[in-house]
Amino acid sequence: MTEVELISACIQNNRSAQRILYDRYKRAMFTLAYRLTSDFDDANDVLQDAFLDVFRKLENFRGESTLGAWIKTIVVRKAYRKLEKPKIWEVVESFDENSLIEWGNSIDAEYLEKAILSLPEGFRTVFILIEIEGYTHRETAEILGISEGTSKSQLFYAKKRLREILSN
Amino acid sequence: MYNLPEYEPNEEVWNSIASKLSEGALQNALERLPSYEPTDAIWSQINDKLSPKTIKFPAWKWVSVAASIAIIMGTFYWLSTDKQQIRYSEERIDKDLLLNPVDDSQQQYEMIVAYCKQQTYVCQNPEFVSLKTELEELNSASKQLKEVVGQYNTEPELMAQLTSIEQQKSEIIRKMAAQI
Secondary structure, three states: OOHHHHHHHHHOOOHHHHHHHHHHHHHHHHHHHHHHHOOHHHHHHHHHHHHHHHHHHHHHOOOOOOHHHHHHHHHHHHHHHHOOOOOOOOOOOOOOOOOOOOOOOOOOHHHHHHHHHOOOHHHHHHHHHHHHOOOOHHHHHHHHOOOHHHHHHHHHHHHHHHHHHHHO | OOOOOOOOOOHHHHHHHHHHHHOHHHHHHHHOOOOOOOOHHHHHHHHHHHOOOOOOOOHHHHHHHHHHHHHHHHHHHHHHHHHHOOOOOOOOOOHHHOOOOOOHHHHHHHHHHHHHHHOHHHHOOHHHHHHHHHHHHHHHHHHHHHHHHOOOOOOHHHHHHHHHHHHHHHHHHHHHHHHO
16 A cells, blocks of 8 residues: 555545554654653653544645654654643853764764753754754754754754763 | 856855764764654554544433334324314204293292291191292202203203102192192
8 A cells, every 4th residue: 555545545534544554653753752752651642642633634734745754743743742841942052053072983872862861851852853853953943933043052052961971 | 168157165064064974973873772662552542532432322312212203203194184084063052952041930939938928827837838848949959950951951861850850849839829
């Protein structure tokens, strides 16, 4: 079944097709939801709400992006709303966009994961969207309702904090 | 072609490349980050919420609905059948059967009472007094019977009783008149 056929069947409320679509994206979306919320229970809620939205609004999908990107945006928005106290933007000093951070030769992925989850919400959200999910600063700013400058500064200090954590 | 202009990239492009190159270790680690599998319960909850909710309809409501339908259909049937078959009957009053509104015996009795007020001697005779008492009882019985019969004397047995009472009254009045 092609993606177009799958989408069409899902719009027709074909439950088997909806299950196929869910299985196809559930792992990536659940992982994203978990990283953004840093809580498995919250990630469960986000995933459920997001896929309910996906199946109810799938007829609005125009194919301007991939289906995965469309679903990912829904998950990000749901997770962002899930954060109870969204005072996520850390006050940062002025920074030099071109200053480099030395990361060494190798980083343990499991350790990096824990370090990411320990970041403040603002740092973590921007870092995940840009460095892991591949959004641009413009897209990130649009989704989170912030300026591109804020997105850049949050990312810079997120990396700086990560480096400190990994060094210790 | 060789005269076409050339363009110099902005210095930021190299800075960005240098930055990414220096982040090699980070980018490698990011590609190896773990992923997580949601539990099957999530799909069950999604499935439940996507399914149209069936409204439980109690049995007594079905009975109510069935009864209502039966009443409505019965009413329609009755209206469509009986409406064109209106039955009626007409009754006419037979004047000969009507009771006489003027009671002759009552008038005669009242005349005797008026006479007794003047001629007390005859009226105090024990036989006369007995007749008068019997006549008053028959008058009372006649009055009650007429109330039961009503305006239309359709009960032969009652009419026979009334006739018998009236005959007795006439006989008593005749005896009382003979003494006067």
